């Protein structure tokens with residue numbers, strides 16, 4: 211509840227690293243708290259990353275694991291002056307948030323809450339998001355560190371702690387120093403429901419379609435002007451209406467999603483995100499999309515287009531399948547903590563998706579964060595405690 215009161219919103223339009231300096235306010239506090247626990251090497255670097263080591267309690271050579279969470283909160287909802295509220299022994303009734311009584315958290319909208327009756331639930335007060343995404347993960351890792359530093363009799367190898375900035379704007383691992391991190395594999399603490407274990411994410415590309423028209427003075431444009439804005443309209447209108455989009459797909463279905471458009475008669479730019487769990491499908495989607503552009507262009511003689519694909523991230527399953535022990539250790543740790551693991555695929559990506567491809571296989575463990583990126587965000591204290599339990603078991607299981 212202390213951590214969420216520090217505004218750490220990231221900013222997709224900023225070019226600085228980290229995108230907002232205020233993220234370091236929390237990171238500095240975390241370093242101070244880690245040092246107070248006896249973790250001497252805790253440091254915050256220029257780029258906004260916190261690195262720290264819970265030292266090994268065994269001389270045996272065991273893999274070094276990394277526990278990772280992000281300090282930033284989503285730009286989708288205000289993260290300023292967050293007032294966390296603790297609802298003890300939640301009874302299943304609607305939670306009306308006091309600072310905006312229109313914001314009501316109910317079991318109808320959030321059926322997972324039915325499973326959490328009797329827990330202590332933390333919410334925001336109605337004007338902001340809570341920031342459990344991912345300060346729940348931060349808290350779980352800090353609590354794990356606190357426990358392990360106080361219990362040297364627990365046998366485990368070195369554990370590297372990594373707190374990243376800018377996950378919410380897709381730049382969470384842009385400036386991470388993998389050499390310095392020096393871990394064999396890792397776990398992000400950034401998942402939702404108790405029991406969920408995420409080892410599969412989307413594979414993701416971005417596509418920029420630039421449509422070029424032919425400009426002319428509108429008074430003398432007959433037979434000359436080709437309007438790129440109208441080409442764009444024809445193109446977008448030709449996309450399937452009942453499939454192939456985020457609003458019409460779920461589960462393992464992928465999509466093609468125009469996220470931004472700008473321009474005018476001479477030139478119009480449309481940015482797409484392309485998503486599927488199967489990486490090879492991205493190229494199929496892209497060639498189908500290019501076919502739709504071509505068909506639209508054909509209706510406007512003289513118009514041209516550019517079609518540029520940029521890789522964003524890849525399904526971490528491709529990496530995790532090569533090292534099945536990383537998921538197996540996690541499953542064992544869940545069971546040791548009395549939680550039945552459920553392998554889940556994310557319709558999105560995490561820091562772990564990208565870390566997996568730069569040398570740190572990294573599935574995602576739940577923290578209880580729910581209703582994320584909204585004023586209805588909430589988290590169960592008992593879910594966070596379970597996640598902490600799991601991290602402590604995980605450290606021992608890997609050492610065994």
Ligand SMILES: [Zn+2]
Nearest residue numbers: 280343344400
């Ligand atoms: Zn998150």
